[in-house]
Amino acid sequence: MIDPLVLRTDPDRIRESQRRRGENVELVDELVAADIAKRQAQTAFDELRSEQKGLGKRIGPLQGALKKAGTDEARQDAQTELDSLMTQAQALSDRVKEAERSAAAAGDVVDALWLQVSNLVNLESPIGGEEDFTVLEEVGTPRDFEAEGIEARDHLELGELLGAIDVERGAKVSGSRFFYLTGPGALLEFALLNLAMQQAVEHGLVPMITPSLVLPSAMEGTGFLGQAAENVYRIEQDDMYLVGTSEVPLAGYHSDEIIDGDRLPLRYAGWSSCYRREAGSYGKDTRGIIRVHQFDKVEMFVFCRPEDAEAEHAQLLAWEREFVDALEIPYRVIDVATGDLGSSAARKFDIEAWVPTQGTYREITSTSNTTEFQARRLRIRMRDGEQTRPLATLNGTLCAMPRVIVALLENHQQADGSVAIPAALRPFLGGRSAFTPVQ
RNA sequence: GGAGGCAUCGCCUAGCCCGGUCUAUGGCGCCGCACUGCUAAUGCGGUUUGGGUCUCAAGCCCAUCGAGGGUUCAAAUCCCUCUGCCUCCGCCA
Structure with a gap:
């Protein structure tokens, strides 16, 4: 949610943000009226209630006097x-109750409208849709497989050759877009988890293992029940949701809390399974494990002073790059356009890894500055001297397993179908330097 | 799954039986001031959160005793539902 003061003093700022996102601008006019x-x-309620309390204050003592009255x-x-x-x-009494109901109803209208308004975009974000991102930097050079005389295999072929990925049985047991990591594949995920957590701890982040099933309040507070709702699994019987990222339980961790300003920033690295319905992506990335319904991910999350948020965002991006650098994967960094930010982010940077068999870069990490938007919805505040005010939250992917595995297998494959293991990962794989095809 | 107990403004706690000076008691902690070579001690004052009014501030008003309903002129207090924690029983590991 946006600071209501902005609505009252500078509603055009919200209109412009909605316009840049390609979202409903009229909402702002409705909101202005509803707010008034x-x-x-x-x-009206406050005044009636005050009157009622005044009367009540005279009735009490009067009844006491009546009991003690000496004469008829x-x-x-x-x-x-x-x-x-x-x-x-x-x-x-009736008028007070009526006024109370009216006030509550008017409040509900405003709350419902606010839930539909996305965060104020950062004016630096490129304007436009999914294709209108800006490339900030390209790092590393994609290998020239043709020059090496290698017929590049895609990650699924490699995964099956190595006995690391089994999508057929994933589909047999759970349906399409499910998979098993087997043998070396499972070990690879553990190695990646350990490398990511080691790096996170070195940087002072607090490692966390979070719930992946949450209450509606956490889902709504993080902004996933808006346009993103169709991609969320809901457990109807218990009115709970499966999270699509541990951003949700990490953000909710401090909900309804007031944090001392000098404890900030608080930085966490959460590990959880993530569930996504992938509605509306039928036919997209149907092969392999690029787009799946369930995967594991290490996610970084920061609570900080709003004035430090941009610096923290840069820090998260730097840590993401450090991790991808360690895996020796060529990548580029993009500044995501306003239409593709999601409702919570003011600005978002993605890292896209080179995928040789697709001849293109694919998203493997994403870091968002959600400013005070989630904090307001989740009622997370900071104590800053005399005043209490919302803080800022940010999130960033450290390691989303399937896509990192895709990039790793494809970029480090050898002519014989074996895959070289980057040096940084070897200590977590018993010193091995390569995965080799089974039999 | 069944039975019972508990939930108060940072922490602890009084109030609930028997509704009305509750503007929620006291202690600890914290902040400010005074006193004092310094510190400590002591004294005095302050110390939930949210909203409204107001150019700002001050002031004033409203809400807030786990959450939501209800009874009543009036609810921390009585009734109902829910949530969480604790104890016991059952079940499972």
């Missing part, structure tokens, strides 16, 4: 006054 209506209703005359006077007050109070 809500405040009027609230004030005194008793009579007290009774008369009490009756009069009670009549007024009874009449007021």
